[in-house]
Amino acid sequence: MTGPVPGTAGRRIMGVLLRHLYVLRSSWPRLLELAYWPTVQMIMWGFITLFFQSHSSWVAQAAGVLISAVLLWDVLFRANLGVSLTFMEEMWSRNLGQMFVSPLKPVELVGALMLMSTIRTLISVTPAALLALPLYDVWVFALGPPLIAFFANILVFGWCVGLAVSGLVLRFGLGAESLAWVAVFAVAPLSGIYYPIATLPEWLQPLSWALPTAHVFEGMRAVLFDHQFRWDLLFRAVGLNLLYLALAVVFFLRTFHVARVRGLLLQQGE
Amino acid sequence: MTTDDAIAVRALRKTFGAGKAPVVAVDGIDFTVARGGTTALLGGNGAGKTTTIGMLLGLLLPTSGTITMLGEDMLRHRHRVLARMNFSSPYVDLPRRLTVRENLTVYAHLYGLDRTAERIAALARDLDITAFLNRPTGNLSAGQKTRVALAKSLLNDPEVLLLDEPTASLDPDTGDWVRGYLEGYRARTGATILLASHNMAEVERLCDQVLMMRQGAIVDRGPPADLIARYGRTTLEEVFLDIARNRRADGAPAGQGEAAQ
Secondary structure (H helix, E strand, C coil): CCCCCCCCHHHHHHHHHHHHHHHHHCCHHHHHHHHHHHHHHHHHHHHHHHHHHCCCHHHHHCCCHHHHHHHHHHHHHHHHHHHHHHHHHHHHCCCHHHHCCCCCCHHHHHHHHHHHHHHHHHHHHHHHHHHHHHHHCCCHHHHCHHHHHHHHHHHHHHHHHHHHHHHHHHHHCHHHCCHHHHHHHHHHHHHCCCCCHHHCCHHHHHHHHCCHHHHHHHHHHHHHHHCCCCHHHHHHHHHHHHHHHHHHHHHHHHHHHHHHHHCHHHCCCC | CCCCEEEEEEEEEEEECCCCCCEEEEEEEEEEEECCCEEEEEECCCCCHHHHHHHHHCCCCCCEEEEEECCEECCCCHHHHHCCEEEECCCCCCCCCCEHHHHHHHHHHHCCCCCHHHHHHHHHHHHCCHHHCCCEHHHCCHHHHHHHHHHHHHCCCCCEEEEECCCCCCCHHHHHHHHHHHHHHHHHHCCEEEEECCCHHHHHHHCCEEEEEECCEEEEEECHHHHHHHCCCCCHHHHHHHHHCCECCCCCECCCCCCCC
16 A cells, blocks of 8 residues: 655645634634724724824824824734734644644644734735725825835734744643733834834833834834835844744744643643 | 564653653553554553554654654654554544534645545545535534544545544444444555554454553553453453453462563
8 A cells, every 4th residue: 555645835834724714714703803903993093193183293294104003013913813823723622733643844834824824914904904095094005115015024023923922822831822912012112113213211222123123113104204215124124033033933843842742732722 | 673564662661741750651662563453552541542642643752762653763754654644533623613524625735635625525425424524523423523533534545543542432333333444444455553442342343453551561462362361351351450450360460561471
């Protein structure tokens, strides 16, 4: 008897993707939940923008700055959740052990988590971004090609946070699952989402510049206020993201190895 | 190991925890399973069966020892071997929200199968699950779930099939059907089956070899009929009780190792 030819990595990654797309397709509350919060955020920050336009000369210079910022922040939040919730879905359904008795490799799961995160993030923020035009006359796509660079960098940093959270959940169990919702907020004050990094105390600024998000939000403001694309900020964001992504993948794979040593793949669920 | 062995385990040991009191779950076991054979891994709760199966599947790393599966070093090349084996357990659910067809499609991708729809349709006919292919897996009865789990475990025509209590919590009719199907599968494909079970009648019917485990060690082994004769019993269940209660073949308490032989 001859066995089947081991499939390609792409096919296995597609298998994991299909598993999560089927879940999304069969559950409209999940789809609604994805788009709900970014839309609520956009509506709220739209009103804040309207108020500040008549009370703040800074915001008045670029009407879309707050809405663009909140949407990019939601990209980070959703990219993180896209990785960590997709991973936890496997733990909730006690499917991780079953998946890893197939030829699926841990690094392929990482690839699938990132792709699923991209899909979930696009589903999350696209309706809010489109609604900003009729509601507040803000067309975030007017940022043009820089928007793709900002989106990609924020997305990748969201993956990094999500992979770190997934590793911790694998190591410490579902008791650590709330990290998926709160961990990303640790970087919010330092990211300069709604204010320039120069607003922070001087001693805190180096810490802020160590985050790719700080470079992205500064870059976004440069485009909106000065109509200038800061390549230096983009390069730094890309460099930092490459570093953090490598660290996050190594951390996740190392945790997976520890899980195999300790038998954690055999003891999942609540 | 010979080329006739599908599974060869040497000095396999697994300890959990470190420091002064590590727990020895599997204590240096050796065994082989011949190609095309059906072997049972028996023992009471905590004997080390699940840990052993976890290591054979690559879900758990041994502390020491070697596992050779279908001629490959399982610890170094597990992804090559995993494509040629599969696993089923009533204690490991498939995602409940996905339909049966969706679950099987996902796993067909994970095993890199071509012509997925045809393969699923053929298995569904074989295992009589066609009627509920489009139902959520979580809505099925225990018997239906067992057949679906079996379908998942046969997707890749495995050369080695590991089964953890394949008929647990099934009614006698469904249990008998599953046993019959497994007998037929082995006869048709020449696959090797290693199963853990607490159903001694099932083991007598399906298995040509039995490995008896207690406290992480293999304390006896042999064909079911030989074990029954050696212990002077009439059923494998009585032999199981002798071993689980640490009684020798002649009825006196036995020591560790394969002392009862």
